[in-house]
Amino acid sequence: MATQSLMRRLPPVSVMVASLVVLIMLILVIFAPLIAPMDPRDVASYSLMDMEIPPAFMEGGDPRFLLGTDNQGRDLVSVILFGLRISVVIGLGAVVFAAMLGVVLGLIAGFFGGVVDGIVMRIADIFVSFPTILVALLISGIARAQLSAETMLAWAPLVLIFSIAINEWVQYARTVRASTMVEIARDYVRAAKVIGLPSARIMGRHILPNIMSSVMVIATINLAGAILTEATLSFLGAGMPPTYPSLGTLIRIGNQFLFSGLWWIAVMPATVLVILVLAVNVIGDYLRDHFNPKLMAR
Amino acid sequence: MTETTRPVLDIRNLRVEYPLANGTTLVAVKDTNLVIRPGEIHALVGESGAGKTTVGNALMGLLQAPGKITAGSIIIAGKEIDLRTGRTEGIVPGRDVGAIFQDPMTSLNPLFTVESQLCEGMLTHLKLSSREAKARALELMKAVGIPEPERRLGSYPHQLSGGQRQRVVIATALACNPQLIVADEPTTALDVSVQAQILKLIRDLADERGVGVLLVTHNMGVVAEIADRVTIMQNGAVVESGPTREVLTAPKAPYARTLIAAVPPIDARLDRLPVPSEETPVTLDARAAVRRKSARNETGSREDVVLSVRDLAVEYGGRSLLPGRKASVFKAVKGVSFDVRRGEIFGLVGESGCGKTTVANTIAGLVTQSAGSIDFQGTALGARREKSIRQSLQMVFQDPYSALNPRLRINAAIAEPILFYKLASNADEARQDARTLLEAVGLPADAGTRFAHAFSGGQRQRIAIARALGPRPSLLICDEPTSALDVSVQAQLLNLLKDLRDLAGLSMLFISHDLAVIRQMCDRVAVMKAGEIVELADTETLFTAPKHEYTRELLRLAPSVERIFGRELASA
Numbered sequence: 001m002a003t004q005s006l007m008r009r010l011p012p013v014s015v016m017v018a019s020l021v022v023l024i025m026l027i028l029v030i031f032a033p034l035i036a037p038m039d040p041r042d043v044a045s046y047s048l049m050d051m052e053i054p055p056a057f058m059e060g061g062d063p064r065f066l067l068g069t070d071n072q073g074r075d076l077v078s079v080i081l082f083g084l085r086i087s088v089v090i091g092l093g094a095v096v097f098a099a100m101l102g103v104v105l106g107l108i109a110g111f112f113g114g115v116v117d118g119i120v121m122r123i124a125d126i127f128v129s130f131p132t133i134l135v136a137l138l139i140s141g142i143a144r145a146q147l148s149a150e151t152m153l154a155w156a157p158l159v160l161i162f163s164i165a166i167n168e169w170v171q172y173a174r175t176v177r178a179s180t181m182v183e184i185a186r187d188y189v190r191a192a193k194v195i196g197l198p199s200a201r202i203m204g205r206h207i208l209p210n211i212m213s214s215v216m217v218i219a220t221i222n223l224a225g226a227i228l229t230e231a232t233l234s235f236l237g238a239g240m241p242p243t244y245p246s247l248g249t250l251i252r253i254g255n256q257f258l259f260s261g262l263w264w265i266a267v268m269p270a271t272v273l274v275i276l277v278l279a280v281n282v283i284g285d286y287l288r289d290h291f292n293p294k295l296m297a298r
Numbered sequence: 299m300t301e302t303t304r305p306v307l308d309i310r311n312l313r314v315e316y317p318l319a320n321g322t323t324l325v326a327v328k329d330t331n332l333v334i335r336p337g338e339i340h341a342l343v344g345e346s347g348a349g350k351t352t353v354g355n356a357l358m359g360l361l362q363a364p365g366k367i368t369a370g371s372i373i374i375a376g377k378e379i380d381l382r383t384g385r386t387e388g389i390v391p392g393r394d395v396g397a398i399f400q401d402p403m404t405s406l407n408p409l410f411t412v413e414s415q416l417c418e419g420m421l422t423h424l425k426l427s428s429r430e431a432k433a434r435a436l437e438l439m440k441a442v443g444i445p446e447p448e449r450r451l452g453s454y455p456h457q458l459s460g461g462q463r464q465r466v467v468i469a470t471a472l473a474c475n476p477q478l479i480v481a482d483e484p485t486t487a488l489d490v491s492v493q494a495q496i497l498k499l500i501r502d503l504a505d506e507r508g509v510g511v512l513l514v515t516h517n518m519g520v521v522a523e524i525a526d527r528v529t530i531m532q533n534g535a536v537v538e539s540g541p542t543r544e545v546l547t548a549p550k551a552p553y554a555r556t557l558i559a560a561v562p563p564i565d566a567r568l569d570r571l572p573v574p575s576e577e578t579p580v581t582l583d584a585r586a587a588v589r590r591k592s593a594r595n596e597t598g599s600r601e602d603v604v605l606s607v608r609d610l611a612v613e614y615g616g617r618s619l620l621p622g623r624k625a626s627v628f629k630a631v632k633g634v635s636f637d638v639r640r641g642e643i644f645g646l647v648g649e650s651g652c653g654k655t656t657v658a659n660t661i662a663g664l665v666t667q668s669a670g671s672i673d674f675q676g677t678a679l680g681a682r683r684e685k686s687i688r689q690s691l692q693m694v695f696q697d698p699y700s701a702l703n704p705r706l707r708i709n710a711a712i713a714e715p716i717l718f719y720k721l722a723s724n725a726d727e728a729r730q731d732a733r734t735l736l737e738a739v740g741l742p743a744d745a746g747t748r749f750a751h752a753f754s755g756g757q758r759q760r761i762a763i764a765r766a767l768g769p770r771p772s773l774l775i776c777d778e779p780t781s782a783l784d785v786s787v788q789a790q791l792l793n794l795l796k797d798l799r800d801l802a803g804l805s806m807l808f809i810s811h812d813l814a815v816i817r818q819m820c821d822r823v824a825v826m827k828a829g830e831i832v833e834l835a836d837t838e839t840l841f842t843a844p845k846h847e848y849t850r851e852l853l854r855l856a857p858s859v860e861r862i863f864g865r866e867l868a869s870a
Contacts, residue, residue, distance in 0.1 A: 191693065194663065
């Protein structure tokens with residue numbers, strides 16, 4: 001009986017596997033400099049002599065390079081670890097930025113209603129009517145033209161985060177606005193108003209904690225999307241430069257050699273990207289169902 | 299045994315269990331016996347959690363997933379229920395057992411017309427042709443007394459009023475000529491005048507068609523009005539059962555006595571409702587402390603007017619999308635005037651939609667008036683208010699389940715306004731104040747470390763009162779503070795509010811639809827109808843010599859045990 005009820009409360013196996021995958025990837029990302037056999041950012045640590053070596057398990061492989069090397073002789077394990085790191089950081093950054101912007105605007109729109117609501121939500125409508133990739137290409141194009149190559153190198157992740165988030169915040173704003181409108185009709189918010197608390201305090205202390213679960217669900221689902229968008233941009237050449245490659249940049253580099261038989265340069269980072277996005281999506285879907293009041297058993 | 303005397307429902311030693319996640323079982327109903335004969339209305343009363351609704355669900359095969367009948371038998375019209383499946387061979391819910399639920403707003407499907415919902419059951423269960431079904435639907439609509447039945451058949455539920463919808467629900471329940479109807483709180487969501495009509499309809503159906511009715515309710519007045527027999531339940535078990543007059547006027551079981559005593563009488567004002575007092579030395583100490591802190595309210599005489607409302611009008615809607623076009627305006631309140639004096643409990647009573655809550659919301663600043671003035675302690679109130687004004691005017695809401703922030707510990711919720719108005723110099727002191735307030739409303743001081751969901755409805759309402767007292771208000775607005783609560787809890791809360799008024803020199807604006815509660819609580823009362831005050835008088839004058847026709851009608855229709863059985867009630 002006790003084990004049975006415990007089983008019922010645990011999430012399904014797929015979700016547990018996905019969580020494990022994400023956890024391992026996070027550990028890899030955090031400790032990448034310690035785990036990676038070499039530092040791809042340090043030109044001195046690799047040699048053109050080692051270029052285009054196939055993975056270790058294939059004929060002609062070298063045991064030093066588990067997944068082989070790319071066209072510059074960089075160890076693919078190391079490049080992928082560092083690339084994963086950049087992808088995850090940009091993905092998380094974009095989600096956090098979009099969530100903060102969306103939550104604040106959504107709360108304000110839902111709480112005050114009327115004209116304020118109209119203005120914020122029409123701005124949201126305008127933002128969402130531009131395709132994410134197009135806007136991101138535009139922004140990074142402008143940034144590239146305005147900033148010197150040196151500064152661009154340092155600013156590239158921030159530009160990416162900004163260009164992805166500028167479209168994604170709308171989803172948070174709409175959800176938060178709707179949830180806020182539900183909450184302000186509840187007596188505890190009315191009580192806070194009668195007590196005389198200022199609006200900012202009611203929004204931050206009373207409403208926000210009660211709508212955070214839906215924000216967390218969107219954030220998880222969006223994380224996968226943000227990582228993919230970043231990969232797409234980098235693949236199109238508007239993202240991370242080849243010297244600091246993200247997973248998307250690696251796939252772009254590998255793409256040039258795909259038909260020369262050097263498939264591993266593109267396929268290895270692509271596999272990692274697919275696994276990461278799939279795992280995050282599985283968790284996101286689970287959370288969405290879990291917090292959906294309509295599916296919740298009473 | 300002949301056909302006519304055979305019971306339509308015979309429940310013997312019923313036991314319903316819910317297995318819980320932690321491995322134990324919750325016994326929702328135990329050792330329950332209940333017999334209903336044709337034409338008999340049998341009331342099942344008890345407070346929330348007593349198991350009365352579970353009995354109704356069990357016999358209709360509507361028990362929710364883990365719940366199971368584990369012992370006993372249910373015999374419907376001579377056919378026994380199969381304990382393994384929870385269903386009865388040969389008995390189809392909807393055909394042989396009709397159901398009337400509490401909320402007429404949700405028990406009809408908004409997407410289908412009245413006709414299609416009425417005919418659905420007849421087409422499937424009775425295999426009638428659609429023409430026959432329609433004819434019968436019309437007949438049923440006439441039987442339940444809906445005006446213009448032909449036209450109403452083509453209506454959608456939202457086009458009907460609450461009372462008409464409940465009539466349609468009753469017609470649906472009757473559609474297949476059931477021998478038994480289960481009515482679960484059929485009039486709780488309705489106004490008194492509609493309630494009276496619906497109750498009469500149910501009584502007539504029982505008398506004329508010989509239908510047996512299981513009436514699940516918490517309202518003793520309703521029981522007295524129409525039930526032949528009554529069964530009182532507590533914690534899943536039957537406490538007392540018998541003919542209505544006998545049980546209501548001379549209850550034998552101690553629980554039945556306290557339950558019936560807790561019902562506020564409408565024909566007399568009691569100093570305190572006779573329920574066990576929760577006063578302990580701790581509460582008295584805490585109340586003394588609260589009294590010291592709210593001493594400023596004691597200045598000034600009893601005759602001073604604290605709140606003066608003049609020609610208050612509130613309109614909703616009215617802002618048109620297009621400029622130059624006048625949008626339709628709903629006048630919720632049309633020119634209401636009254637005064638609340640210091641230390642007085644002023645009542646506003648009326649049916650739903652009469653504007654009484656809008657008046658409260660306007661005074662509290664949640665809604666802005668479109669005309670008229672509100673004068674509070676010499677200051678005119680508008681949309682923008684000074685901090686000191688907001689502090690002196692606090693409110694207790696109707697729904698104890700949504701009135702507390704679920705993500706905030708009780709201490710934090712009570713301490714928040716205290717800190718905000720700088721009534722305590724630091725967080726520790728505010729927490730100490732919160733503990734004192736909790737004790738003053740009869741809760742243990744360590745209740746504050748928990749979250750709202752750990753408390754029952756009555757306890758939550760006590761917490762909401764403690765929170766409202768924190769800023770040391772001089773006027774407390776109570777909007778239906780007890781209408782979501784059980785009678786015994788209501789009685790305790792009403793006693794508590796009276797005590798607090800005496801203690802802190804509070805003035806109160808008390809809003810309720812329940813005349814009996816108003817009589818127990820208020821010094822003066824205003825009766826509202828359609829946004830206007832039709833009568834304003836001292837409570838005793840209003841109840842003993844009502845002047846306005848509407849007041850008289852409300853008093854006449856309110857179901858009350860005393861009106862039916864006089865004052866032969868056992869004064870326990």
